[in-house]
Amino acid sequence: MQEQLDQGPADDREYPNKWPKRPQMADFRHFMGAFYEQCNAICLTLVKALEASASRTGVWWSAAFQITDLRLTHYPPIPIEEMRSGRTSRIALHSDFGILTLPFQDSTGGLEVGNRSGPGTFVTVPPTDTKEMIANVGDTVQRWTNGKLFGGLHRVTIPEPMKKADGVVLPKRFTMAYLFKTQRTVSVGPLREFITADNPANMPT
Numbered sequence: 001m002q003e004q005l006d007q008g009p010a011d012d013r014e015y016p017n018k019w020p021k022r023p024q025m026a027d028f029r030h031f032m033g034a035f036y037e038q039c040n041a042i043c044l045t046l047v048k049a050l051e052a053s054a055s056r057t058g059v060w061w062s063a064a065f066q067i068t069d070l071r072l073t074h075y076p077p078i079p080i081e082e083m084r085s086g087r088t089s090r091i092a093l094h095s096d097f098g099i100l101t102l103p104f105q106d107s108t109g110g111l112e113v114g115n116r117s118g119p120g121t122f123v124t125v126p127p128t129d130t131k132e133m134i135a136n137v138g139d140t141v142q143r144w145t146n147g148k149l150f151g152g153l154h155r156v157t158i159p160e161p162m163k164k165a166d167g168v169v170l171p172k173r174f175t176m177a178y179l180f181k182t183q184r185t186v187s188v189g190p191l192r193e194f195i196t197a198d199n200p201a202n203m204p205t
């Protein structure tokens with residue numbers, strides 16, 4: 001259960017941004033535009049570092065002029081029993097399709113990532129600092145590397161301090177996530193250098 005506002009590139013003519021027109025939000029567009037560009041610069045640097053350590057093709061860097069979303073999300077308050085019922089969730093377990101995701105969370109908590117050393121178990125990502133930036137590898141990198149690197153599984157559930165409580169309401173939660181993707185025309189199949197006799201392509205190239 002959530003509400004969200006998505007922002008894309010300023011020059012995207014296929015899906016142009018729609019901005020609030022309320023007078024009290026006059027500076028919102030300028031602020032979000034600057035923040036979008038900061039996140040984009042961080043992702044380009046991280047992609048270049050990933051490519052240097054795992055690949056020699058140069059494809060990642062050239063493909064990273066992308067259609068990317070900056071997503072603001074509001075999770076309304078919800079009774080803890082409703083979350084426990086399984087009928088709804090804040091965000092179900094998933095990985096992100098793009099190259100990288102930069103999540104920013106408020107002080108509410110509830111974010112968990114899959115534990116690779118214990119499949120089916122999760123590690124809490126505590127909101128120790130609301131200025132903290134998290135970085136998740138996405139499914140595109142997993143595909144490009146033919147499974148050498150993995151997209152990070154994550155979910156948003158009951159905050160750790162409230163998991164044993166009864167009859168309480170989970171407070172509202174606000175987050176931002178910069179979803180860094182390839183261009184729409186770029187292949188996300190395995191790159192040739194990651195295809196070997198011992199590790200054949202696990203999907204079409």
